[in-house]
Amino acid sequence: MSLALTPAMRDALSDWLAGLRALDGAAQATVAAYSADVTGFLSFLAGHWGEAPAPRRLAELRQTDLRAWMAHERGRGICARTLARELSALKSFWRWIAEREGFDATVVLSARNPRFQPKLPRPLTExxxxxxxxxxxxxxxxxxxxxxxxxxxxxxxxxxxxxxxxxxxxxxxxxxxxxxxxxxxxxxxxxxxxxxxxxxxxxxxxxxxxxxxxxxxxxxxxxxxxxxxxxxxxxxxxxxxxxxxxxxxxxxxALRHSFATHLLTAGGDLRAIQELLGHASLSTTQVYTGVDSARLLDVYERTHPRR
Missing domain, CATH: 1.10.443.10 (Intergrase catalytic core)
Structure with a gap:
């Protein structure tokens, strides 16, 4: 895939990844995944446009190009969850490269994530x-x-x-x-x-x-x-x-999931559980309310006398 990148684009990608490591403290696995995701998109763009784009030409990206990439990814069997992760990596890179090159990143940043049903954690019982x-x-x-x-x-x-x-x-x-x-x-x-x-x-x-x-x-x-x-x-x-x-x-x-779920079941405060888990966003922690609700519904369906 790197053959589809110009030397200037390879340098830009390297600088962006270095910033993720140094400034954002991203884990090595995250850096590797983001690198693969953005390189994959740029490789697609090179084929779609007929030539490997230089950093400045990324300003020419249109919504039709982005939709073509999404259709390409779904066509090769990429699920909605993975596509959402790829788009997240792309938005991070686009925000950075647009600021560096001085163009508007709205086309990418305004792209809506594909819808998917989030997986609920699978904790153990107490x-x-x-x-x-x-x-x-x-x-x-x-x-x-x-x-x-x-x-x-x-x-x-x-x-x-x-x-x-x-x-x-x-x-x-x-x-x-x-x-x-x-x-x-x-x-x-x-x-x-x-x-x-x-x-x-x-x-x-x-x-x-x-x-x-x-x-x-x-x-x-x-x-x-x-x-x-x-x-x-x-x-x-x-x-x-x-x-x-x-x-x-x-x-x-699953033991970490169990820690959070059992605290919530015992009446733990969601915001406090967020802090204990180290989640950056409360929405990440809120998946455990879904686990608790699903468990209550299961108990209800199995034990209610009018079932």
Missing amino acids: EAAREVLTIVGLQHETRWIAARDVAVVTLLYGCGLRISEALSLRHADAPLPEVLRIRGKGGKERLVPVLPVARKAVDDYLQLCPLVFSPEDALFRGARGGPLNARLIAKVMEQTRMQLGLPATATPH
Whole structure:
């Protein structure tokens, strides 16, 4: 695809991506996805126009060009959700390049996202979450590794951490305080209360762990001493859910969903839950109200005497 870019466009794209990393604190996966999405659009535009556009020529983009790209994407099987993500990346790049080149970005910025039904998170029940915390510790015969796995999943469920956030903790963070400062997506910081059970789980792991730590070492380590790989936690969750008969949606990230849903069910304030999860927008957190409503409707339909 990069062959469809002029040298000037490649430089512009590189500068924009560098800004995402440095100024916006975008994660590497986000930068890679945005790069692929925008490069894909520019490649399409080169074929559509008959030549690779220079940055200044992007001012000539019309709504018909944008609609042609959307039709092309849907024609190759891209779903509405993915197309909405691609359009989001395109808007971010267009806003930046239009300001740099001095043209009006309205054509792209005013484009409406394709409609799609948002997927509801699939949390565990409270009983299943408790069982997971118990069974996870039985998956490995080495005691310190079993304790490590318990500590990680307890942080995911007890604090609502992303797996990347839990694995980014350093030995200097231990013993965990009552309130932990977490740097999440986009470099956004938040304060997360740490339950006593989570602090104890981490303490138990460190007491059993035979490895030597320096303050800046990863808190959670693999069997060979390196930083713990997230795939190992996914694997232990897979073993656990198979033993408990849970669905394939019972992943490490489902524990974070469970944290939010169970707080909401217990009467937690939506704005407070947003802060605990580190969501930039309240609309992201509001999906959990849909989960709670769906669960209530299911209970109603199964138990109401007039059903």
